[in-house]
Amino acid sequence: MGAYVVVGAGLIGAATAWQLARRGHEVTVLERSTPANAEGGSHGSARILRYGYLDPFYARLVVDSRVEWDELERLAGERLIDSTGSLDFGSGRDPRALAAVLGRVGVEHELLTAAEAAARWPRFSFDDGDAGVLWHPAAGVIDAETAVSAMLRLARAAGARLETGRPVASVERAGAGHRVVSADGRTEEAEKVIVTAGGWLPDLLGDLSLPEAFLAGFPPLQVMQENAYHFPYRDASEGKWPTFIHKTPAILVYGLPGGRDAARRAGGAGQKVAEFNGGRPIRSAAAQTGEIDPVNRERVIAYVQRTLPGLVPEPYAETTCLFTNTPTEDFVIDTVEGVTVASPCSGHGAKFAPLLGRIIAESASGERAAPERFRVGG
Known part of the structure; x- marks a missing residue:
């Protein structure tokens, strides 16, 4: 060796x-x-584990990855993934096509109308007409x-x-x-x-x-300094929030329970919400500043006001993180x-x-x- x-x-x-x-x-x-x-x-x-990919290659890769995660949890003797389920919605997200891919790779899912989804998750506003809403319960949050x-x-x-x-x-x-x-x-x-x-x-x-x-x-490689925000739940007693990805022609947003990252006080928590690739490009990680883009902050707050009535649209915490993108x-x-x-x-x-x-x-x-x-x- x-x-x-x-x-x-x-x-x-x-x-x-x-x-x-x-x-x-x-x-x-x-x-x-x-x-x-x-x-x-x-x-x-807080990192999202989700199966919703339009590319079957990556959807199958998630299925294989979950097997490895399960083994890791067993060997480590601790839970690393919190099951939350995940929602995909928005005309740009194409929930019907995602559902077809999940069907091909054998992942449990439901394709709902916006009205059906709103009845089940009233803390969200599903206003994209006929696009539908995809739910897959096996998704969760990784404790990175x-x-x-x-x-x-x-x-x-x-x-x-x-x-x-x-x-x-x-x-x-x-x-x-x-x-x-x-x-x-x-x-x-x-x-x-x-x-x-x-x-x-x-x-x-x-x-x-x-x-x-x-x-x-x-x-x-393009390194992005991304912005992420934590918004408090209006009623934390309503139960666990799912992760979600929402894409329209105007914006692509993801959200997930923040875990320790979002703990405001004993018994208090919130949802981590961010615009995908909504930050600014930098040369490399060495050039990061940790400074939040105020324009992006206002953009995400406006999004929360429109789309997530179950959250108070006032972030109590914010942070930057790095994405390193290939074309x-x-x-x-x-x-x-x-x-x-x-x-x-x-x-x-x-x-x-x-x-x-x-x-x-x-x-x-x-x-x-x-x-x-x-x-x-x-």
Whole structure:
């Protein structure tokens, strides 16, 4: 078994380290700060797990991913997913087409009229006429930070080593292997390197000793500093809110119970609501400011006033987060000359974390190539 260095300890890096270590590989994880820190894309307790994809490839991938999540919960001995169910609505979301895909991949669902949905979920305003509303009860909310901790704990129990405060500056060839150089000059030797650097990848990509042809075929990455807001429930005693995605020609919004991220006080909580890709582009994670866009804040507040009568349209908390997008919203997972670059990104990668960890581990070890559409030039 060869030695591996994994760069980054967010959801994908933690999943990859776990999947490698449980296969008997020697693994070192280098994390620039601390696992699931607030400057990355895996912090907090609220990420959506949903099956609603128009592309059957991704819908099937969620089904496979849920199997991996179930195993992870069993091995970790703790719950990582809170079942809430999910609603998809809006003329731009095409609930009927989504329902057809869920039927093909065997996911339980209901296609309702707007009136039927309004009777069941009066805290929402379903005003898109004949578009319909899709409900699938198997969806839920992933506790991202706890999931990272669980996967790293299992990885370390299998022999992996975690080094924090180790931002990576470059990867160099070193004989038949590689030398991973930290910003402070410290180095790690490895046969193979896996880079799961999230929003830092655009700055790092050119320093990984990758072939020019590989870099030329790599899809452009756009890092977005996104805005998210927490709105209080008008009546928290009404029961658990579902996650939702609502798309019209004017706006694409998602929402989910905020978990610990939304805890205002003992017994108080709220719904996390955000406009998808409603933030601003930045060069890389290093350029993030953490500043909320006031225009976007007003836009989302107006949306809540129109569409979510069950929420008080006054956010009590707000935050920024990072999305790293490819033009097609497909992930990138590919291995060349002993270096694997993994960017399961575009705002929808979290739900696949333990499965992607396995895919990345198999790609890096040569056991099995990643799906063609994830490969550079695929």
